[in-house]
Amino acid sequence: MNGSRRARPDGATVAATAAALLMSLALAMIFFWVPTDIDQGYSQRIFYFHVPIALTTYTLFGWGAINAARYLWKREPSLDLKSYVPMHLGVIFGSLTLVTGSIWANISWGHWWFWGDTQLTTFLIIFLFYCAYFMLRFSVEPGERRASYSAVYALLGVGLIPLSVIGVRVAQRNELIHPITFNSNGANMDTSMFLTFLVALAAMLALAVTMYLVELRGKRIDERVRLIRRLAEEGAA
Amino acid sequence: MIDEFAVKSVAAVYGLAWVVTLVYIAILNSKLGRLERQLDEIAVVLERRSGDG
Numbered sequence: 001m002n003g004s005r006r007a008r009p010d011g012a013t014v015a016a017t018a019a020a021l022l023m024s025l026a027l028a029m030i031f032f033w034v035p036t037d038i039d040q041g042y043s044q045r046i047f048y049f050h051v052p053i054a055l056t057t058y059t060l061f062g063w064g065a066i067n068a069a070r071y072l073w074k075r076e077p078s079l080d081l082k083s084y085v086p087m088h089l090g091v092i093f094g095s096l097t098l099v100t101g102s103i104w105a106n107i108s109w110g111h112w113w114f115w116g117d118t119q120l121t122t123f124l125i126i127f128l129f130y131c132a133y134f135m136l137r138f139s140v141e142p143g144e145r146r147a148s149y150s151a152v153y154a155l156l157g158v159g160l161i162p163l164s165v166i167g168v169r170v171a172q173r174n175e176l177i178h179p180i181t182f183n184s185n186g187a188n189m190d191t192s193m194f195l196t197f198l199v200a201l202a203a204m205l206a207l208a209v210t211m212y213l214v215e216l217r218g219k220r221i222d223e224r225v226r227l228i229r230r231l232a233e234e235g236a237a
Numbered sequence: 238m239i240d241e242f243a244v245k246s247v248a249a250v251y252g253l254a255w256v257v258t259l260v261y262i263a264i265l266n267s268k269l270g271r272l273e274r275q276l277d278e279i280a281v282v283l284e285r286r287s288g289d290g
Contacts, residue, residue, distance in 0.1 A: 027251075042243040046250045053254070096257055100250045107246045211261065218268055225275050232282040 012213035019210050022203035029196040037193075043107045048196055050100040052204035054123070057097050058161050060090035060208060061130060065158035068151035080147035083154055085215050087133055089208060094127040122164035129157050 009017075030048045037044035064086035071079035101120065102112045114120060133153055140146040189197070 042240060043246055045247045049250055049254055092257065092261065096254060099253060103246050103250050103253075107243060207258070214265065218265060218272075221272060222268075225272055225279070229275060229279050229282075232279050232286070235286060 015210040019206035068154035
């Protein structure tokens with residue numbers, strides 16, 4: 001009785017549903033529930049999108065690096081794709097982090113960019129490093145060599161992430177301009193603000209998971225179509 | 238009293254996130270369109286083959 005059996009929702013559908021629900025909840029909390037920050041005022045609400053986007057960027061680069069390591073270990077072509085897709089999404093989220101950060105900087109500091117800030121500069125270095133990943137990847141012919149080069153590069157890049165975090169802590173001792181939200185004492189904010197931040201972070205991660213699964217499926221279908229096309233053309237010749 | 242510039246900045250950040258998501262969906266849609274065209278081409282090749290056979 002295959003006809004009566006309902007198909008189970010796939011991972012992307014589950015993630016998209018979770019993202020839609022969490023994003024709606026996050027927006028309701030940000031604009032209707034959480035109090036306005038005393039120091040920064042209304043503009044502090046940028047924090048609930050900007051920081052989760054930045055953390056999602058790091059997560060995507062980290063996930064890409066884990067799959068790169070798995071590729072180098074197992075040499076399965078599917079792991080190369082699972083490493084490439086998070087890198088691509090990480091650059092999209094990274095661009096958004098830089099732009100939203102610049103808007104926040106403009107209203108808080110009166111400048112779109114501040115070169116003296118360690119966190120901004122290290123994030124830009126990481127972002128540019130991963131932009132160069134694509135130049136490397138697409139300058140090599142598809143195959144094992146390209147996958148290996150990409151995997152090694154992805155692993156090298158992920159080492160820059162802890163450097164960025166340490167850089168901020170070092171800057172904290174000197175002249176600090178970038179706000180430090182989390183330190184050794186925990187979250188430096190009100191409980192309602194922290195809860196809103198967690199919901200926004202979960203929403204952003206769910207959105208990233210959805211995009212990852214959809215893009216991965218698209219790439220797999222693309223590969224299969226290329227294979228079928230080649231077989232069809234070979235058969236016709 | 239809410240600062241108007243702050244409201245505009247917050248709206249810009251949240252609006253931008255939505256625009257990026259929509260652009261991403263549009264790019265995916267164009268890729269799906271390309272796949273659809275490739276499948277049509279394969280179907281033509283296979284139909285020709287079955288006609289020859």
